[in-house]
Amino acid sequence: MSKGFDYLVRRLRLRHLELLVVLAETGTMRGAAARLHLSQPAISKMLVEAEEALGAPLFERSRQGVHTTPIGTAAVHRARVVLGELSHAHDEAEAMRSGASAVLRVGTFSVTAAVPAAVVTLRQRLPQASVRLHEGRVSELIQRLLDGELDCVFGAVTTELLTSDLLRNLQSEVLVEDRLCVLGSASNPTARRRRLGWVDLQAADWVAPPRQTLVRQAFMTAFLNEGVDPPEPVIEAMSSVTVGAVLRLDPALLGAVRFEHARDEVARGGVVLVPVAPAIALPPLGLFTRRGSVDQTLAVQEFAKALRELRGGSSARAGRSK
Missing domain, CATH: 3.40.190.10 (Periplasmic binding protein-like II)
Structure with missing residues (x-):
């Protein structure tokens, strides 16, 4: 270990690392003081000690608060890692x-x-x-x-x-x-059909996750690729438990899910994979x-x-x- 590192170990305490993380999260000396139950002068003193130990300014001060310097950003990241490893220990x-x-x-x-x-x-x-x-x-x-x-x-x-x-x-x-899959109740007539295309399912009542998800985006892409508007789900749900429950309770519904979800639901029983082409890949x-x-x-x-x-x-x- 270098002489500089030995100096750092002697000067820098875990409380200093906690301060760096809290300051980055709160953006103000007052907020950090409240979070750590210390006075603002004590916070300022600790920050000076940390900057002296690392030999560089870590935060820039302004009337709007504090924000990290490039060196400060790196120091905050490493402080989080150290505290995370300590929590794991x-x-x-x-x-x-x-x-x-x-x-x-x-x-x-x-x-x-x-x-x-x-x-x-x-x-x-x-x-x-x-x-x-x-x-x-x-x-x-x-x-x-x-x-x-x-x-x-x-x-x-x-x-x-x-x-x-x-x-x-x-x-x-x-x-x-992974890929996009369609699930339906075992008693859904659509599930017994073969050679289905996405166009054939446009008028169905769908259960699908929110728009910002990969599955929903793949679902929309499947219909857009066929030149038709994607259907708007009658039920939008993120929870796998909810999706599985409504598909079992209402045989008229179809669900757009990832393969990981599909194989889990099929194993539970009551729902089946609905064959539809072409396949739509997911990351x-x-x-x-x-x-x-x-x-x-x-x-x-x-x-x-x-x-x-x-x-x-x-x-x-x-x-x-x-």
């Missing part, structure tokens, strides 16, 4: 005191059959592992991964993500091909981890291995269901 210690062998923090979107199956496989191989699933939008989960709050994220490998500046800080592995699903972080834990390695093993099986089932 605390969680692991608590879990191990209760008998767990490891803690795995996974970020995922809410509609996935692969993650539950991989978690079960992981638990078979590491029976004492504790798994904590955090559901949400992939973009938000990726940021939490980069901040050290998550160990990995399972989500769509979108063009937006591939072209963003975040990618250089991520390791990604494509694991599951593939992959596992994201932080690039350049500490070596992956055994729990992360086993979780990734379980997902890879599922890939072959799901691909085969996808081929049979087309």
Whole structure:
């Protein structure tokens, strides 16, 4: 370690790192003081100490508040990672005191059959592992991964993500091909038809997720590609539980879902895949981890291995269901 780093370790405390994160989030000295239950003079003193330790201005002050300098932005990011790793260490210690062998923090979107199956496989191989699933939008989960709050994220490998500046800080592995699927009640007459095109389904009553989702955008594209206006769903729902429930309760409805959701609902019974062509691809699903972080834990390695093993099986089932 360099002399500069030794100096930094002696001068910089965890409270300083917390201050940097809170200042960036609140944007004002007053807001940071309130959040940390300190006086504004104490906040100012701590910020000066942090800037002296790092040898550079971290925030620019103005009447409107404070905002990070380029060096400050980098320092805030690293502070979040350190605090995230410390939180993970605390969680692991608590879990191990209760008998767990490891803690795995996974970020995922809410509609996935692969993650539950991989978690079960992981638990078979590491029976004492504790798994904590955090559901949400992939973009938000990726940021939490980069901040050290998550160990990995399972989500769509979108063009937006591939072209963003975040990618250089991520390791990604494509694991599951995905596509738009149509679900209907087993008693829906449409489900028994063959050689359906999207035009044939334009007049149907649809259940679909909101417009900002990848599934809804693919759904609209399917009809636009055929030269017709996309139908407006009679029910708009994000929850996989809600979509499955209404399809089973109302046989007249059709649902636009991703394959991950479709195979889960079909396995539950009461609904079937409605064959429709042409197929509409969705961005593939992959596992994201932080690039350049500490070596992956055994729990992360086993979780990734379980997902890879599922890939072959799901691909085969996808081929049979087309």
